[in-house]
Amino acid sequence: MDKLLVIRHLKVEGVNAIAGLTWGFPSMTSFLGLTHALQRKIQAKVSEKLTLNGCAVICHASQVQSHSNNMSRENYFALTRNPLTKDGSTAPFNEEGKMRVDVSLLIELSGPTPPDIEEMLVEFTEDALLTSRVAGGAVQSIGEIELITDIGAMNRERTTRKSFLRKLLPGFALVSRDDVLQDHIEKSQKSPLDAFLDFSIRKMSSKPKGDKAEWTTDRLDYTGWLKPIMVGYQGISDVYEAGQVEHVRDRSCPVQFVESIYSLGQWISPHRIDDLNHLFWYQEHQADNALYLCKNDFKPETPILLNDETNQTIEEK
DSSP states (O other), X not given: OOEEEEEEEEEEEEEEOEETTEESSOOHHHHHHHHHHHHHHHHXXXXXTOEEEEEEEEEEEEEEOEEEOSSXXXXXXXXXXXXXXXXXXXXXOOOOOEEEEEEXXXXXXXXXOOHHHHHHHHHHHHHHHHTSEETTEEEXXXXXXXXXXXXXXXXXXXXXXXXXXXXXXXXXXEEEOHHHXXXXXXXXXXXXXXXXXXXXXXXXXXXXXXXXXXXXXXXXXXXXEEEEEEEEEEEOSOOBOTTSXXXXXXXXXXXXXXXXXXXXXXXXXXXXOSXXXXXXXXXXXXXXXXXXXXXXXXOOSSSSOBSSGGGHHHHTO
């Protein structure tokens, strides 16, 4: 890790709240796509020697634009009203979930940044973000943009690292917990889909208690704010040459049809992180397997955190 571009309190309106089968927060593909788009703009306007690598996301606040009917526990997305068709009937549309978010982004940066380039980089990044789409949403405001040129030394020194991370509070960072999902698959002997769905649903059971029933929530043995997330795409077709497929967004690029890949993530408070590298997500392309992945190297203090007394001291740290 060479340098760090810190974008604090990026407030975005109309962000995509649906990511494949999951909802509640945009997928990491959106933020890594923003990082790639920002890199192309910086290389064109600031310096060709600068590259943006990984990206970390800390969410300070979020609000899904939804409502309930006050008759059940179900929530419904607040959808837009589309114009009527020629005959006066309602036009068909695809359901879109939107939300508002307040996030801070940490972006790894490499390349020479003399004082004149450093000032230009910060100013251009702000202008580029204000005219960019972030996960489909429009940027409303940016708190502060800062370039840290010696992030390696900060990461090695515990005091300075903790001081930097506390500035990101209150908030939660999204990290990968694929290890928890793999452990649950092995212990439950369920299919990957059934094991994944165990973290998506609430199971309740009842026991007779006189003339009534006593209901309890059946919880998994894992602690932490675990969340099903989308982590990339799996190719389901050959790669078509540019111009072979019609009605695509950019006919100058090759095209491949894909399906979403899912895993498990965890929201964790930044002050609990002992290595800044554990926060960052990176793009990974496995051409032989037609995989386009978002990878994160988070390593917890213990391989799996269980709901037992042996990990009580870790949870209270």
